[in-house]
Amino acid sequence: MSTPNPQPYPYLPLDPSTHEIRLLTLSYPPNPPPSTNPPTPPPSSAPTYTLTLTHAALSPSPPSTTHPPVKFTALSYVWGLPTTTTALPHLTINTLPVPVTPNLHSAITRLARQRWAGHLWVDALCINQADTAEKNTQVPLMSRIYGAAEGVLVWLGPEGDGAALRVVRDLGGLFREQVRERLGGVGDAGRVEAFVRTVRGFAVTEGGGGGDGGTVGFHFEAVWRLFRGRVWWRRVWIIQEVVLARKAVVMCGADPEAGVTSVDWEDVSECTSDDGAIQATDPRDRIYGLLGMVREKDRRRIPIDYSPAMTINKVLFAVGKVLLENHGPDILCFCQKTPQVMPVNVKDKLPSWVPDWTAPRMMPQIGGVSFGTESEAQSRGDASGGARWRDWAPKSRVGHLVYENPVVSLPGVIVGRVQKVGRVFKAAPGSPAYLNECHDWLLEVDQMVKECASVVRDVDKETWRVPIADMGLVKRADAEDPNRFIHGFNVLTGRESPPLDLDGEAAKQDWMMSESWDYRRVWKVYNRRALIDDSGRPGLGPENTAVSDEIAVLAGAHVPFVLRGELSQINASTPPRYQLVGPTYVFGLADGGGIKEGKAFGEIELR
Numbered sequence: 001m002s003t004p005n006p007q008p009y010p011y012l013p014l015d016p017s018t019h020e021i022r023l024l025t026l027s028y029p030p031n032p033p034p035s036t037n038p039p040t041p042p043p044s045s046a047p048t049y050t051l052t053l054t055h056a057a058l059s060p061s062p063p064s065t066t067h068p069p070v071k072f073t074a075l076s077y078v079w080g081l082p083t084t085t086t087a088l089p090h091l092t093i094n095t096l097p098v099p100v101t102p103n104l105h106s107a108i109t110r111l112a113r114q115r116w117a118g119h120l121w122v123d124a125l126c127i128n129q130a131d132t133a134e135k136n137t138q139v140p141l142m143s144r145i146y147g148a149a150e151g152v153l154v155w156l157g158p159e160g161d162g163a164a165l166r167v168v169r170d171l172g173g174l175f176r177e178q179v180r181e182r183l184g185g186v187g188d189a190g191r192v193e194a195f196v197r198t199v200r201g202f203a204v205t206e207g208g209g210g211g212d213g214g215t216v217g218f219h220f221e222a223v224w225r226l227f228r229g230r231v232w233w234r235r236v237w238i239i240q241e242v243v244l245a246r247k248a249v250v251m252c253g254a255d256p257e258a259g260v261t262s263v264d265w266e267d268v269s270e271c272t273s274d275d276g277a278i279q280a281t282d283p284r285d286r287i288y289g290l291l292g293m294v295r296e297k298d299r300r301r302i303p304i305d306y307s308p309a310m311t312i313n314k315v316l317f318a319v320g321k322v323l324l325e326n327h328g329p330d331i332l333c334f335c336q337k338t339p340q341v342m343p344v345n346v347k348d349k350l351p352s353w354v355p356d357w358t359a360p361r362m363m364p365q366i367g368g369v370s371f372g373t374e375s376e377a378q379s380r381g382d383a384s385g386g387a388r389w390r391d392w393a394p395k396s397r398v399g400h401l402v403y404e405n406p407v408v409s410l411p412g413v414i415v416g417r418v419q420k421v422g423r424v425f426k427a428a429p430g431s432p433a434y435l436n437e438c439h440d441w442l443l444e445v446d447q448m449v450k451e452c453a454s455v456v457r458d459v460d461k462e463t464w465r466v467p468i469a470d471m472g473l474v475k476r477a478d479a480e481d482p483n484r485f486i487h488g489f490n491v492l493t494g495r496e497s498p499p500l501d502l503d504g505e506a507a508k509q510d511w512m513m514s515e516s517w518d519y520r521r522v523w524k525v526y527n528r529r530a531l532i533d534d535s536g537r538p539g540l541g542p543e544n545t546a547v548s549d550e551i552a553v554l555a556g557a558h559v560p561f562v563l564r565g566e567l568s569q570i571n572a573s574t575p576p577r578y579q580l581v582g583p584t585y586v587f588g589l590a591d592g593g594g595i596k597e598g599k600a601f602g603e604i605e606l607r
Contacts, residue, residue, distance in 0.1 A: 328389030333367035385592025389556030415594030488519020
C-alpha cells in the first residue's frame with residue numbers, strides 16, 4: 001500500500017457502518033464554442049482539470065435501487081520516493097494543494113491529458129494516511145474495493161516514447177494476424193513455435209527500425225526495461241489489485257495509444273511471487289497486501305493494525321498461527337534460514353516455527369503445502385505414515401498461543417539423531433569452477449554414504465536420491481524415469497565420461513552441463529548439506545544442521561524435520577522443547593519408515 005508523509009488535507013471522517021470510502025473525481029471545463037476554440041495545446045502543456053474528493057458507500061444501508069452504487073475505477077501505481085533536491089509537485093483537491101510524489105502526479109496528468117473523466121480510487125489520497133485508526137479499517141476493505149471497481153488503471157510510470165507497450169501491442173496483433181488466424185487447427189505448442197519463427201523473420205534493431213530485408217522492427221530492449229526495470233511489478237499490492245480486477249488497462253508514458261488491455265494476470269502473479277523481489281514501503285504490507293486473497297474466516301483472525309505496537313514480527317506470528325492451524329506442520333517447510341531483510345533484533349524475536357514471509361525466495365526446496373488431494377500429497381512423500389492433520393489437530397496447542405509465550409505443541413516423534421554432516425553446497429552455476437565443485441560435493445556425499453553402507457543395506461546404490469530429495473519435477477523420482485537422474489548423477493561424479501570425439505575442455509564441459517541438466521534442475525542442494533543419522537541413513541538438511549540435532553516426524557507432515565533441543569528443559573516430566581531448524585530429506589523416512597519402526601506420536605514443543 002502507498003504511504004505518503006502525513007498530509008494537512010482536512011479529511012472528513014468515514015462511516016464504517018456502510019463501508020464508506022473516498023473517491024477522487026476528475027472533471028474538466030466545457031469546451032468553448034467552435035468559433036473561439038483555441039488551438040489544441042501540445043502534449044507537454046499542463047491540462048486544465050479539477051479534482052474533488054467525495055464519499056461513497058460500498059454497502060449502502062438500506063440497499064437502494066433508485067441510487068445504485070457509484071461506479072469508479074481504481075488506480076494501481078507505485079507511490080515512489082520523493083526527491084530530496086526539489087519540492088514535491090502538488091495536486092489541487094477541493095481547491096486545496098496536496099503534495100504528492102512525481103510518479104502519482106504524472107499518473108493523474110496522463111489521465112487528464114486523455115481527458116479521462118470519472119471517479120478514481122487512489123489509496124494515498126482516498127485514505128487518510130495520517131490516521132492509523134482509519135487505515136486499520138480501510139485496508140481490510142481493499143479487496144472489496146478492487147473487486148467492486150469497474151476496472152483498474154495500471155500506471156507503470158513515465159516513458160520517453162511509449163515504445164515498450166507499442167511493441168507488446170504490435171506483437172499481439174502480429175500473433176493474431178500471422179499465426180492464430182492462419183493456424184486454427186494447430187495446437188498451442190505449434191502456434192508458439194510458428195510465432196517465434198515469424199517474429200525472428202522481422203529485422204530487429206536497437207532503435208526498433210527495420211533492418212536487413214525487413215520493414216518492421218521490434219524494440220525488445222524497451223520491452224525488457226518495461227518488465228524488469230519498473231518497480232511496479234515488484235509491489236506486493238499488485239497481486240491483489242490486478243487479480244481481483246474485472247478489467248485492467250496498463251499505461252506507460254504519455255502516448256495515449258501505448259496501452260495494453262489484455263494481460264494474463266495469473267502469470268504475472270506467479271512471476272512476481274517466484275521472483276522473490278516483492279517490495280512494500282511498510283514491511284507489514286507484505287502481509288496485509290495479500291489478505292484480500294485469503295478466506296474471509298482466516299482474514300478476520302489476522303489483525304490489521306498500523307500502530308507502532310503491532311510490529312512486523314507480531315504480524316508474522318498471527319499469520320503463522322492461522323496457517324499452522326489450517327495446514328498443519330507442512331507449513332513449517334517455509335521456515336528456512338534466509339538473507340536478513342529486516343533488522344536483526346526484529347527477526348531474532350520470531351519463534352523458530354513462524355515463517356518469515358518478508359524474506360526473499362520463500363518457496364521451500366523440500367516439502368511444502370499441497371492443495372491437491374491427500375493421495376496426491378502422499379504420493380510425493382508421507383513421512384507421518386498416513387496420519388492426517390485434521391485427525392491430530394485437536395491434540396495440538398496452536399490456536400490459543402500468545403506472542404509473549406509462543407511455544408507451540410504438536411504431536412510427533414523423534415526418529416533419529418544427526419551423527420555426521422557434510423559441507424554446505426554453495427556453487428554458483430555461472431562460476432568457472434562450478435562443475436568441479438559439483439563433482440567434489442557429490443563425491444563427499446558418496447563417501448559419507450559408503451561409510452554407513454554396512455548399516456543400511458545397499459544404501460550406497462541410492463546416493464543419487466539424496467541431492468534431489470528423491471523427487472522429480474512433480475512426483476517421486478521413481479515415477480519420473482529415474483534413469484535420467486541416475487545418468488546425471490553419474491555424469492557429475494565422473495562415472496560417465498564425455499564422448500572421446502569431443503575436442504577441447506569447453507566442449508566437454510558443455511556436454512556435462514547438458515547431460516546433467518535433468519538432474520540438476522530438480523536437485524535441492526543449494527545452501528544445504530548432506531547428513532547421516534545415527535541409524536546410518538543419509539539425508540539432506542538445512543545449511544545450519546549440526547551434529548546432535550534430532551530428526552522428527554510430526555503428525556500430518558509429509559516430510560521430516562530437523563530440530564535442535566533446548567538446554568533449558570523445565571523437568572523430566574515436561575515434553576521435550578526444540579527450536580525448528582528446517583525440513584529435511586532422510587532416506588527411508590519418506591514413506592513413514594520412522595513410524596513403521598513402532599514409534600508412536602508423543603508431544604513435541606517448538607519455540
